[in-house]
Amino acid sequence: MKLLRVTERLLTFLGIIFLFTGAVSATPQTDPAVEKRIVDYLKNQVDSAKPVIVSDLYSKVFPDEEERKVLDRLFNVFFKIPTFVAQYKAATDSIPTLEDIARQFNLQIPGEVEVLLSIMENDPRIPDFITRDPNSGEIIGVDVEAVRGDKRFNQVIERTLAGWLGQKAPPFELDLASGGKISSADLAGKSHLIYFWYSACPPCVRTSPHLVDLYERFGKNDFTIVAVNADRFLELATTDAERTSYIKEQGILFPVAHLNKQMQEDYGNVNVYPTFFLVDSRGIVRKHHIGYQPLRVLESDIEQLLKDQ
Numbered sequence: 001m002k003l004l005r006v007t008e009r010l011l012t013f014l015g016i017i018f019l020f021t022g023a024v025s026a027t028p029q030t031d032p033a034v035e036k037r038i039v040d041y042l043k044n045q046v047d048s049a050k051p052v053i054v055s056d057l058y059s060k061v062f063p064d065e066e067e068r069k070v071l072d073r074l075f076n077v078f079f080k081i082p083t084f085v086a087q088y089k090a091a092t093d094s095i096p097t098l099e100d101i102a103r104q105f106n107l108q109i110p111g112e113v114e115v116l117l118s119i120m121e122n123d124p125r126i127p128d129f130i131t132r133d134p135n136s137g138e139i140i141g142v143d144v145e146a147v148r149g150d151k152r153f154n155q156v157i158e159r160t161l162a163g164w165l166g167q168k169a170p171p172f173e174l175d176l177a178s179g180g181k182i183s184s185a186d187l188a189g190k191s192h193l194i195y196f197w198y199s200a201c202p203p204c205v206r207t208s209p210h211l212v213d214l215y216e217r218f219g220k221n222d223f224t225i226v227a228v229n230a231d232r233f234l235e236l237a238t239t240d241a242e243r244t245s246y247i248k249e250q251g252i253l254f255p256v257a258h259l260n261k262q263m264q265e266d267y268g269n270v271n272v273y274p275t276f277f278l279v280d281s282r283g284i285v286r287k288h289h290i291g292y293q294p295l296r297v298l299e300s301d302i303e304q305l306l307k308d309q
Helices: 004-021 032-048 054-061 065-078 081-092 098-104 112-121 144-148 151-161 202-218 240-250 261-266 295-308
Strands: 130-132 139-142 173-176 181-183 191-197 223-229 256-258 275-279 285-290
Touching (some): 032 065, 065 112, 081 098, 081 112, 081 139, 081 144, 081 285, 112 130, 191 295, 202 223, 275 295
Parallel strands (some): 191 223, 223 256
Antiparallel strands (some): 173 256, 275 285
16 A cells, blocks of 8 residues: 555556557667656655655656657656566466566666566566566566457467467568578578577577577578577667677678567567577468577477478
C-alpha cells in the first residue's frame, strides 16, 4: 500500500503516454544528467509515497523538451520489461539480472531498473509475474504464463517464441556497418544464418568466435552469415569506431549490418540477444534459437541444412 497513491497517479499517466507513443523500440537519445534527475525524483516518490500530480509531471516538474524525451523513453521501456523478462525466461530457462535488464534497455543510472520494477509491481495493469529478493532487489521468480495470459503482451511473446519453423523469412534491407546496404534479395538462393546481437552482450561475445569458425568452414557460395547489430537500435554507448575495432579483432569477415525498426518487428520483436534464424536457400526458416548456443548446436544445424539442400 505504500506506493498506492504514487502508482494510481503515475501509472495512469504511463498508460496514456504508452497509448500515444506506442511500443517503439528505438527511442530518442537522451541526456544522462537529465535522466538521472528524473530517476532520482521518481525514486523519491516511490520511497516516500508522495502523491504525483500527473498534469504537473510534464507541465511543471519536467517541462522542457529534453526532460520530456527522457519521460517518453522511460515510459516506453516500462511496458517492454514484462515481455523481455518473460521471453528471456521462456527461451533460456534462466532469469535476467538487473544488470541484464539495464543493458538491454540502456538504463545506465544506478537504481533505474529497481525504480521501474517497483512501480511495475504496484501497477494493477501489469501482470503479477515477478518475485524479487527483498534484500538485493534481483528477480528470483518469473511467471511466464501470467504474461502470456495477458492480451497486451501475449501476441509479442508468442510471435517471438513460436511459429517460425517452416515459415518464409521476412524480407529486409539494412545498412552495412562498412557502408552500403544488404537485403534479403541479395541472399536469394543462398542459405544463411541471421544473427541478432549487440557489442556489449556477454553471450554475444561468447558467440563471436563460434561464428568466425563456422564462417571459415561453411562460408562459401551456398552459405553465409549476416550479423545484425543492435547497438544503434538500442541506443547503446558503443561507438562506430569501437564496433569496427571489435569486428576486426574478432576476425569477422561476414557482413555486419545495423538493425532497424522494421526488421526488429518483422522478426518477432526481437528482445533477447543473441537470437538466430537459420534460413535455407528457398528463404524458409529451418531453425530458430533464442539465447546463447554452443558451437556444436550451430554446427550441427548448419551441416544438416547444407546436407538437405
